[in-house]
Amino acid sequence: MQDLHGNPLKNSNNIAILNRLRPLQLLVSAVWLISISLILLISPNTGAATPTQQKLMIVYQKSHGFSQQLIEYLQQDLSESGFQVQQTMLKSDQLDLVNLKEQQLLITVGSKTTEKLLNAKLQTPILSILMPRHIANSLRKLYPHRKNWSTLLIDQPIERQLHLIDATIGQHKKTGVLLGPYTRDLKQTLNKLAIKKKHLIATEQIDNADQLSASLKALSHSTNVLLTLPDPAIYNKSTIRGFLLLAYRKRIPIIGFSQAYVKAGAIAAIYSKPDQISKQVVNITRYFFSNGSFKYNKYYPDNFSIALNKNVARSLGIKLTAEKAIIKHIKIAEASK
Numbered sequence: 001m002q003d004l005h006g007n008p009l010k011n012s013n014n015i016a017i018l019n020r021l022r023p024l025q026l027l028v029s030a031v032w033l034i035s036i037s038l039i040l041l042i043s044p045n046t047g048a049a050t051p052t053q054q055k056l057m058i059v060y061q062k063s064h065g066f067s068q069q070l071i072e073y074l075q076q077d078l079s080e081s082g083f084q085v086q087q088t089m090l091k092s093d094q095l096d097l098v099n100l101k102e103q104q105l106l107i108t109v110g111s112k113t114t115e116k117l118l119n120a121k122l123q124t125p126i127l128s129i130l131m132p133r134h135i136a137n138s139l140r141k142l143y144p145h146r147k148n149w150s151t152l153l154i155d156q157p158i159e160r161q162l163h164l165i166d167a168t169i170g171q172h173k174k175t176g177v178l179l180g181p182y183t184r185d186l187k188q189t190l191n192k193l194a195i196k197k198k199h200l201i202a203t204e205q206i207d208n209a210d211q212l213s214a215s216l217k218a219l220s221h222s223t224n225v226l227l228t229l230p231d232p233a234i235y236n237k238s239t240i241r242g243f244l245l246l247a248y249r250k251r252i253p254i255i256g257f258s259q260a261y262v263k264a265g266a267i268a269a270i271y272s273k274p275d276q277i278s279k280q281v282v283n284i285t286r287y288f289f290s291n292g293s294f295k296y297n298k299y300y301p302d303n304f305s306i307a308l309n310k311n312v313a314r315s316l317g318i319k320l321t322a323e324k325a326i327i328k329h330i331k332i333a334e335a336s337k
Contacts (some may be wrong), residue, residue, distance in 0.1 A: 054289050057086045057100065059117065066274060067109055071276035075218045081282050083267045084261060095120055105288060107281065111135040114151075118143050125288065129281060130154050132230055135180035136298060150294035151200055152280060155230055156257065157300045158189060160330060161225075161336070162199050164306070165255060167267050167329040168313075168320055174200040176252075177225030178215055180209065180231035207260035209239045213246055220250040227255045228266070253316050262307040266329065267318060270328075271306045276303035304330075 018264060025276040046064040048105055063071055071087065078085045087102070097120065100106060106126045108114040116138065120265065125148035128136070139147065143149075145203045165175055184205055194201040202223055212234055219226065226247060228235055235243070242264035247254050256266030280302050287295055306323045313320045320326075 008062055012044060014196050018169065020055060024218060047311070053084075054082075054105075055086070055104040056090055056285065057085045057103045057106045058109065059088055059090060059100075060209060061090045061109070061116075063089065068275040070130065070277055071109060077278045077282050078285065080290070083285065083288070090278060097122070099126060105285065107285075111139070115139060118146060118149070123148075123293075125149065126286070127152065127281065127284060127294070129277065130227050134230070137185075140297075141310060142160050148293060150284070150296060151298045152277065152284065153298055153300055155300065156272075156274075158186065159193055160163060160304070160334065161196070161257075162193060162197055162266040163256060163330040164270055164326065165199075165225055165227065166333070167326045168255075169318065173224040174202060174225045175220060176219035177203045177217070178212070178226070178231075178234060179203055179205045179229070180234040181232040182233055183229045186229065206234060207335070209234050209236070212239055212243055216243065216246055218250075218251050220247075220300060223252065225253050225255060228257055228261065230257050235276070248316075252317055253313065253318060256307075259307045262309045264310055265309065266319070267309050267313040267316070270330075271303050272301040272304050272305060276305070279302065279303065 012326045015160060058071055058074055058078075060067065060071060074083055079288055086099075088099065095116070100117070100120075100122055103124055104316055106117065106122070106124050107116060108126055110130050110133065111128070114126065114131065114270060128149070128151040131151045131153055132222065133153050136151045162175070165173065177190060187205075190201050193199065202219060204219055206212065206215050216226070240261070241264065244254060244261075248265060254261070254266040256262050256264075256269035257271075258269055259271055261316060262269045280299070283302075284294065284299065304327075306326050308320050308323060309327075310320050
């Protein structure tokens with residue numbers, strides 16, 4: 001017979017000692033087993049996917065300028081948040097369906113990329129970014145039953161733009177808005193905001209760019225500022241120069257919807273930078289993996305920047321404050337709504 005350390009027992013006294021130690025040994029083993037069981041019970045569910053197990057792919061067709069910067073920020077921010085991130089550029093009509101189906105989330109950059117994946121009838125969840133509102137609406141009508149698909153719009157909320165007008169032109173001014181084929185559905189929204197914010201708004205509906213000059217002239221007699229909304233049927237590369245020049249001659253300040261419009265002659269615009277969009281994508285992605293679905297079907301940008309053209313504003317008799325002061329004004333207004 002051996003003792004607890006494996007040594008031979010020399011006499012009966014040793015046997016008696018061993019017999020007394022056995023209950024203590026059993027007790028220690030029982031306590032150890034109970035401790036391990038308690039630890040397993042109170043530990044987090046190990047079956048839930050951790051960030052390092054969450055696979056997603058950034059899908060795009062073209063990457064240059066703004067979109068290229070955004071993709072670079074997305075790769076960095078999502079990776080630093082612990083997600084497994086891949087990138088793929090779609091070429092012609094070829095789709096690597098096997099690879100796409102293996103992902104838990106697809107982040108599509110641009111409307112054409114999104115439409116291509118929707119048309120392929122993939123069931124993989126999709127978060128579309130850099131998507132104009134009117135195209136998102138059209139795709140929703142084409143794919144009404146598509147689940148687990150959400151969109152981060154490139155358009156800024158209209159209410160935020162009204163706050164911009166208050167911060168630059170002043171309150172109690174009358175705002176003119178031209179509504180084309182892609183924005184006329186916003187008339188009711190504008191009317192509700194006018195009542196809510198006590199903001200005077202006059203709208204003029206037009207069908208195409210040929211009616212742009214006449215409608216602008218009509219609004220110029222009754223408005224102090226013109227708010228432009230993204231509508232490619234009336235605001236595009238072929239109309240922008242003449243439109244801004246006519247507005248300047250009529251001494252109507254223009255609130256644009258991009259930096260390019262401000263450089264061309266609008267006095268101000270709200271837009272979101274690539275790094276600001278990327279941070280919001282990370283937050284939406286975290287929510288998705290935590291809940292298994294998106295909180296909303298569409299998101300407007302949370303974070304934003306301001307572009308100003310102080311030279312044009314000055315020539316129109318408008319003194320613009322600093323960008324930081326305007327942004328602060330807008331954020332306070334949004335927080336109090």
